[in-house]
Amino acid sequence: xxxxxxxxxxxxxxRMALLALAVALALVVWQGPGGSxxxxxxxxxxxxxxxxxxxxxxxxxxxxxxxRQIGVDAQVRIWEYQTxxxxxxxxxxxxxxxxxxxxxxxxxxxxxPKLRTGDRGNFSFYSNPDVDRLxxxxxxxxxxxxxxxxxxxxxxxxxxxxxxxxxxxLDTIEAAxxxxxxxxxxxxxxxxxxxxxxxxxxxxxxxxxxxxxxSFDPADHRDRDTETVLRNIFDGLVTRTPDGQVVPEIAESxxxxxxxxxxxxxxRGIRFHDGEPLTAExxxxxxxxxxxxxxxxxxxxxxxxxxxxxxxxxxxxDYTVKxxxxxPSPVFLQLLVHTQIVxxxxxxxxxxxxxxxxxxxxxxxxxxxxxxxxDIVLERFDDYYGGSPDLPPVGPAPLRRVVFRMMPxxxxxxxxxxxxxxxxxxxxxxxxxxxxxxxxxVQVQVAPGTRLYAIEINNRRxxxxxxxxxxxxxxxxxxxxxxxYRGHAHRVATAFLPSGFGYDETLQxxxxxxxxxxxxxxxxxxxxx
Amino acid sequence: xxGESGSLRVLRxxxxxxxxxxxxxxxTFALLRLLPGDPVDIxxxxxxxxxxxxIETLRRQLGLDRPIWEQAVHFARGMVRGDLGxxxxxxxxxxxxIGEALPAxxxxxxxxxxxxxxxxxxxxxxxxxRHRSALDHLAMGTAFVGISMPAFWLGLVLILxxxxxxxxxxxxxxxxxxxxxxxxxxxxxxxTLLARDxxxxxxxxxxxxxxxxxxxxxxxxxxxxxxxxxxxDVLQADYVxxxxxxxxxxxxxxxxxxxxxxxxxxxxxxxxxxxxxxxxNMIVETVFSWPGLGRLVVGAIFARDYPVVQxxxxxxxxxFLAANLLxxxxxxxxxxxxxxx
Numbered sequence: 085x086x087x088x089x090x091x092x093x094x095x096x097x098x099r100m101a102l103l104a105l106a107v108a109l110a111l112v113v114w115q116g117p118g119g120s121x122x123x124x125x126x127x128x129x130x131x132x133x134x135x136x137x138x139x140x141x142x143x144x145x146x147x148x149x150x151x152r153q154i155g156v157d158a159q160v161r162i163w164e165y166q167t168x169x170x171x172x173x174x175x176x177x178x179x180x181x182x183x184x185x186x187x188x189x190x191x192x193x194x195x196x197p198k199l200r201t202g203d204r205g206n207f208s209f210y211s212n213p214d215v216d217r218l219x220x221x222x223x224x225x226x227x228x229x230x231x232x233x234x235x236x237x238x239x240x241x242x243x244x245x246x247x248x249x250x251x252x253x254l255d256t257i258e259a260a261x262x263x264x265x266x267x268x269x270x271x272x273x274x275x276x277x278x279x280x281x282x283x284x285x286x287x288x289x290x291x292x293x294x295x296x297x298x299s300f301d302p303a304d305h306r307d308r309d310t311e312t313v314l315r316n317i318f319d320g321l322v323t324r325t326p327d328g329q330v331v332p333e334i335a336e337s338x339x340x341x342x343x344x345x346x347x348x349x350x351x352r353g354i355r356f357h358d359g360e361p362l363t364a365e366x367x368x369x370x371x372x373x374x375x376x377x378x379x380x381x382x383x384x385x386x387x388x389x390x391x392x393x394x395x396x397x398x399x400x401x402d403y404t405v406k407x408x409x410x411x412p413s414p415v416f417l418q419l420l421v422h423t424q425i426v427x428x429x430x431x432x433x434x435x436x437x438x439x440x441x442x443x444x445x446x447x448x449x450x451x452x453x454x455x456x457x458x459d460i461v462l463e464r465f466d467d468y469y470g471g472s473p474d475l476p477p478v479g480p481a482p483l484r485r486v487v488f489r490m491m492p493x494x495x496x497x498x499x500x501x502x503x504x505x506x507x508x509x510x511x512x513x514x515x516x517x518x519x520x521x522x523x524x525x526v527q528v529q530v531a532p533g534t535r536l537y538a539i540e541i542n543n544r545r546x547x548x549x550x551x552x553x554x555x556x557x558x559x560x561x562x563x564x565x566x567x568x569y570r571g572h573a574h575r576v577a578t579a580f581l582p583s584g585f586g587y588d589e590t591l592q593x594x595x596x597x598x599x600x601x602x603x604x605x606x607x608x609x610x611x612x613x
Numbered sequence: 614x615x616g617e618s619g620s621l622r623v624l625r626x627x628x629x630x631x632x633x634x635x636x637x638x639x640x641t642f643a644l645l646r647l648l649p650g651d652p653v654d655i656x657x658x659x660x661x662x663x664x665x666x667x668i669e670t671l672r673r674q675l676g677l678d679r680p681i682w683e684q685a686v687h688f689a690r691g692m693v694r695g696d697l698g699x700x701x702x703x704x705x706x707x708x709x710x711i712g713e714a715l716p717a718x719x720x721x722x723x724x725x726x727x728x729x730x731x732x733x734x735x736x737x738x739x740x741x742x743r744h745r746s747a748l749d750h751l752a753m754g755t756a757f758v759g760i761s762m763p764a765f766w767l768g769l770v771l772i773l774x775x776x777x778x779x780x781x782x783x784x785x786x787x788x789x790x791x792x793x794x795x796x797x798x799x800x801x802x803x804x805t806l807l808a809r810d811x812x813x814x815x816x817x818x819x820x821x822x823x824x825x826x827x828x829x830x831x832x833x834x835x836x837x838x839x840x841x842x843x844x845x846d847v848l849q850a851d852y853v854x855x856x857x858x859x860x861x862x863x864x865x866x867x868x869x870x871x872x873x874x875x876x877x878x879x880x881x882x883x884x885x886x887x888x889x890x891x892x893x894n895m896i897v898e899t900v901f902s903w904p905g906l907g908r909l910v911v912g913a914i915f916a917r918d919y920p921v922v923q924x925x926x927x928x929x930x931x932x933f934l935a936a937n938l939l940x941x942x943x944x945x946x947x948x949x950x951x952x953x954x
Contacts (some may be wrong), residue, residue, distance in 0.1 A: 295911075452793070453796065458786075496899075505783055
């Protein structure tokens with residue numbers, strides 16, 4: 085029937101177009117069923133739906149199993165990740181598995197955006213004025229002891245309020261051929277190839293976990309994999325050791341005459357890949373491009389937020405740059421690691437389109453050819469100034485040629501490493517570690533990750549902190565994490581990471597205590613088992 | 614359709630394709646915007662250091678703050694002018710992104726098609742000629758396995774056998790990275806030929822083998838079954854019996870008299886599958902680290918990069934329409950009686 089209708093329409097242009105238009109309009113007008121905020125009601129069984137993406141399904145099923153053991157009616161639903169996040173932001177979910185990354189090794193971009201009232205990442209709708217005040221104090225004071233104390237107090241409150249079912253962080257697991265020397269994964273996922281040596285070879289291939297990087301312009305992305313590639317082509321004023329310490333790179337030294345002023349002294353004799361010298365002018369240009377709302381051919385750089393409260397950048401002379409902040413920022417230097425210096429003359433001459441066709445930086449490798457989604461080929465820059473003196477060796481890179489290959493399928497990365505086609509691979513799944521450790525000629529290395537995984541709770545729906553605490557007591561996380569992540573997942577007590585500033589080591593994660601969980605639920609008026 | 618000439622029919626079909634393609638793209642436009650998730654929010658990621666003001670500025674600059682009908686009109690205007698817009702995620706023109714990814718996909722699809730036809734036609738014909746023989750059973754059994762096997766699994770198994778265990782063939786990428794040649798056409802085989810670099814050509818060819826076999830396996834299986842059954846039909850036909858009665862030798866009967874007619878249903882299947890080869894190869898592209906269109910589109914859907922998805926859907930729609938049209942035309946070439954209608 086429907087077939088006949090469509091067939092009769094097929095000859096006619098206008099009717100077909102009208103049909104399509106009608107369908108489109110109907111779809112646009114229909115907004116989809118919104119979530120009805122249901123208050124959890126006392127005197128009955130607690131019902132909770134755990135939502136998550138495919139990669140967390142096993143974990144959520146296990147958590148739901150533990151919850152059912154104490155009489156909670158727990159269900160699991162699986163979503164495409166971005167759909168889930170959008171729904172959580174609208175407040176239509178009870179509890180959902182999420183993860184959130186930090187790049188400053190500070191609660192500044194982790195606990196604060198996730199748990200401060202009304203912040204961008206806070207879609208558990210948690211709100212506690214005391215926590216807000218402590219966060220405000222900790223993130224603006226220049227007194228480290230005050231900040232530390234404020235963060236510690238905030239963690240105690242968070243622990244009691246239990247806005248989430250607190251989770252864990254995962255190790256960054258990477259593997260390489262045994263011929264690869266002087267390499268280890270960084271806490272910030274960077275693969276610094278400048279220092280790497282390949283025994284018996286000078287062309288090294290990295291198997292990336294991404295299916296594409298976002299740009300060849302270091303000011304035009306918000307993506308770690310992109311940064312991993314670009315930081316081999318471009319250098320910043322400062323960089324970071326694999327353990328997360330900020331050390332000088334293009335800047336030789338700096339001073340901070342007052343809390344909102346930084347003076348950077350640039351290293352002399354640094355050249356870009358096109359032979360032009362790097363001066364204060366290039367540094368000012370780099371930062372002004374990002375600060376300006378129209379810095380990228382009329383668009384705003386997505387990296388503005390990574391400059392923190394930076395307000396003004398000036399060249400005092402050819403090798404001195406002054407930066408003025410609008411407010412003191414304890415994490416400013418950590419943020420600065422993420423801005424790479426671009427050549428003013430070259431970029432202005434070839435334009436943005438020309439620049440992303442053939443990027444030119446001052447980093448250890450120069451661009452040869454490549455596409456965002458394919459092999460990106462770089463070659464050693466022989467006139468390299470040497471890089472950070474804190475990250476030996478200093479001088480031109482030992483490798484002659486490096487290639488970044490986009491390999492989104494983990495099985496393909498592992499096979500290619502075993503076949504000897506690639507030499508370093510990113511993101512090894514925890515279940516593959518044992519196989520790789522047994523394989524000949526392969527090394528597996530681990531660094532603590534900077535993403536926090538949790539099951540967030542909609543605090544507008546589950547308003548009683550006793551219920552949220554009960555959910556934390558009810559789950560045997562040690563067993564779940566051991567079985568699923570083979571020792572590569574580590575619990576945290578709240579929403580702070582041990583690799584970051586302000587972590588309270590004395591605070592222990594919620595223990596597995598189903599009796600306590602039952603007690604709390606009963607107190608809150610629910611039937612338990 | 615009697616009385617209508619072939620070329621008029623083709624023209625009519627071409628004209629009908631225009632509103633159809635426009636309708637498909639418009640529906641895609643609407644469906645994408647119904648998907649929960651905001652492209653700018655996704656681009657900024659699940660991480661800190663992002664202010665609401667920053668997100669608002671980006672949304673405004675991308676025109677995402679305007680009402681949906683305005684965005685639709687803007688998009689439709691662009692499409693009429695042949696401008697597919699810019700990718701939200703990478704700020705590059707959609708046409709350029711598709712243009713970059715398409716050759717890799719076409720090269721792979723062509724190789725897979727070649728493999729499928731090269732395997733399926735002889736296997737199908739032999740199975741029909743040696744009907745119910747051990748060879749027939751073996752071939753059709755293999756074909757059955759081939760149809761049932763997921764490409765993802767087959768790809769990984771081939772990688773483990775021929776890449777890791779035997780070390781005969783490369784498992785990822787399009788060419789050995791130490792041999793890169795200038796990208797002129799984007800077709801690696803052509804570019805290596807243009808560069809007059811036999812080692813690079815060989816490397817490109819080797820890199821093509823496993824993905825092409827993986828992508829072509831299912832088609833080869835389907836096709837060999839189709840060729841076999843239509844061949845069986847044709848071999849019973851009167852004109853074949855006549856040819857045999859005239860004393861024409863069996864090889865000639867099969868290759869000249871029967872095969873040509875038996876290929877008509879195969880071409881139909883092929884026409885439908887060509888679209889699938891282009892559109893459905895995302896899995897093969899992922900398993901073999903092959904930078905093609907399928908991966909571009911799936912990544913764009915996850916990133917809610919609306920213009921890229923719209924552009925690619927338009928291309929897919931046109932490909933399917935063109936493939937169907939081509940099948941019609943091919944019918945008349947293979948079997949001139951079809952032209953009569």
